[in-house]
Amino acid sequence: MYARMSEITTASPDTESPKRHDILCAAGDLFMRSGYGETSVDAIARAAGVSKATLYAHFPSKEALFATIIHDACRTHLAVTSVLPEGVADLRSALRGMGRDLLNFLLQDRALAIHRVVTAECQRFPELGRAFYDNGPGLFRRALAAWLERQQGAGRLRAGDMAVAADQFLGLLRSGLYLRATLGLARPAEAEIDATVQEAVDTFLRAFAPPD
Amino acid sequence: MYARMSEITTASPDTESPKRHDILCAAGDLFMRSGYGETSVDAIARAAGVSKATLYAHFPSKEALFATIIHDACRTHLAVTSVLPEGVADLRSALRGMGRDLLNFLLQDRALAIHRVVTAECQRFPELGRAFYDNGPGLFRRALAAWLERQQGAGRLRAGDMAVAADQFLGLLRSGLYLRATLGLARPAEAEIDATVQEAVDTFLRAFAPPD
DNA sequence: GTCTATAGAAGGATAGAC
DNA sequence: GTCTATCCTTCTATAGAC
Numbered sequence: 001m002y003a004r005m006s007e008i009t010t011a012s013p014d015t016e017s018p019k020r021h022d023i024l025c026a027a028g029d030l031f032m033r034s035g036y037g038e039t040s041v042d043a044i045a046r047a048a049g050v051s052k053a054t055l056y057a058h059f060p061s062k063e064a065l066f067a068t069i070i071h072d073a074c075r076t077h078l079a080v081t082s083v084l085p086e087g088v089a090d091l092r093s094a095l096r097g098m099g100r101d102l103l104n105f106l107l108q109d110r111a112l113a114i115h116r117v118v119t120a121e122c123q124r125f126p127e128l129g130r131a132f133y134d135n136g137p138g139l140f141r142r143a144l145a146a147w148l149e150r151q152q153g154a155g156r157l158r159a160g161d162m163a164v165a166a167d168q169f170l171g172l173l174r175s176g177l178y179l180r181a182t183l184g185l186a187r188p189a190e191a192e193i194d195a196t197v198q199e200a201v202d203t204f205l206r207a208f209a210p211p212d
Numbered sequence: 213m214y215a216r217m218s219e220i221t222t223a224s225p226d227t228e229s230p231k232r233h234d235i236l237c238a239a240g241d242l243f244m245r246s247g248y249g250e251t252s253v254d255a256i257a258r259a260a261g262v263s264k265a266t267l268y269a270h271f272p273s274k275e276a277l278f279a280t281i282i283h284d285a286c287r288t289h290l291a292v293t294s295v296l297p298e299g300v301a302d303l304r305s306a307l308r309g310m311g312r313d314l315l316n317f318l319l320q321d322r323a324l325a326i327h328r329v330v331t332a333e334c335q336r337f338p339e340l341g342r343a344f345y346d347n348g349p350g351l352f353r354r355a356l357a358a359w360l361e362r363q364q365g366a367g368r369l370r371a372g373d374m375a376v377a378a379d380q381f382l383g384l385l386r387s388g389l390y391l392r393a394t395l396g397l398a399r400p401a402e403a404e405i406d407a408t409v410q411e412a413v414d415t416f417l418r419a420f421a422p423p424d
Numbered sequence: 425g426t427c428t429a430t431a432g433a434a435g436g437a438t439a440g441a442c
Numbered sequence: 443g444t445c446t447a448t449c450c451t452t453c454t455a456t457a458g459a460c
Contacts, residue, residue, distance in 0.1 A: 019443080035332055037249025041436060054444050056437065120247055120332030122396040129395030137391060164411050167388035175383025179349060183341030184334040199376050206419040231425080253454060266426055268455065 022048040032113035099197040172200035234260040244325035286347040311409040384412035
């Protein structure tokens with residue numbers, strides 16, 4: 001079921017010292033959990049098992065450390081190619097598989113935390129919203145639009161702007177469930193996720209299937 | 213165009229002293245702009261033109277002040293009855309008017325700020341997400357579902373669960389534009405908003421119009 | 425209720441030894 | 443690079459005068 005969920009790419013240089021790695025891990029956890037303002041450098045150093053001086057030897061400031069964390073996190077995303085298959089026999093089941101993979105990915109603790117932190121701090125760090133969007137939702141949206149255009153070319157979808165259709169399919173997927181998850185309300189059960197995906201696909205295909 | 217946007221209800225007791233009012237206004241602005249952790253009580257007192265001691269005479273703690281601000285803000289919402297008209301001649305134009313009013317409301321600075329702050333702090337203050345959802349998205353969703361059921365009863369919509377349809381219509385409205393707005397990316401232009409609403413209504417009606 | 429003044433803790437950042 | 447110890451600022455919250 002979650003087989004493809006393991007296919008997550010994270011672009012990390014990994015030419016880093018062990019201590020630097022510990023600092024990044026600890027800072028990532030704390031920033032994701034509590035946001036920028038409520039996370040202290042003391043707490044990060046303590047959690048990483050290093051002194052503050054060591055931390056400041058690797059990062060010039062708390063802001064720089066935060067920016068590094070978030071930008072790295074924004075480059076962690078679904079392997080788009082594995083979720084949008086090339087050879088499609090049945091469009092409905094392809095949409096269902098893709099929708100389930102994507103929604104499960106979006107509802108992960110880590111993904112929700114990134115979205116929360118970026119939403120919270122994008123006023124203080126204006127480039128953050130852009131980095132997140134371009135590496136996450138925007139990237140997937142473009143790939144999905146291109147994929148839908150190929151389906152359209154194969155006669156499986158009616159005429160129309162597939163960029164809009166992509167946005168709308170993602171909107172249908174996120175409808176309700178995802179909003180409630182970002183607000184920290186009850187984590188959706190597996191069955192609820194599947195139902196949302198199925199409803200999204202049904203509605204999407206009723207609206208975008210070619211007229212017969 | 214924005215005529216109905218003025219119909220916003222804010223439930224405030226208003227049996228408050230002038231200083232208390234000043235404190236609430238200043239704290240609201242600062243918390244909305246910078247979040248909880250980055251807003252200091254000093255800054256609030258300064259902006260309100262009172263001393264910190266006065267502030268603490270009205271509110272027992274920074275947390276209590278924050279909770280008051282946010283809970284008040286959550287009770288500021290669209291006057292649902294004005295956006296969901298009773299007598300509907302043309303469903304398409306009713307959906308368009310409602311969609312435009314709602315999307316314009318959601319894209320206001322104030323509404324975006326509340327959503328951002330609640331998203332950011334709902335882990336630290338778990339009851340916040342619930343209060344926001346129940347007074348905002350959840351409230352409107354229920355009203356919209358009931359409204360859609362009446363349209364369904366009048367034969368203007370096909371059979372199906374109108375709670376799901378309501379979530380999906382809201383998802384279509386928020387598709388793309390709203391996500392980008394919450395991330396602080398370019399504020400959408402009037403024309404872009406209208407286009408999004410129109411596309412949402414078109415897709416929704418293609419999927420939910422009664423089969424002929 | 426409102427102020428000034430301050431306590432006491434915690435914040436980010438650094439000096440200097442190793 | 444890494445540590446301990448510390449600087450200075452800012453934080454939340456309160457005491458005491460009016």
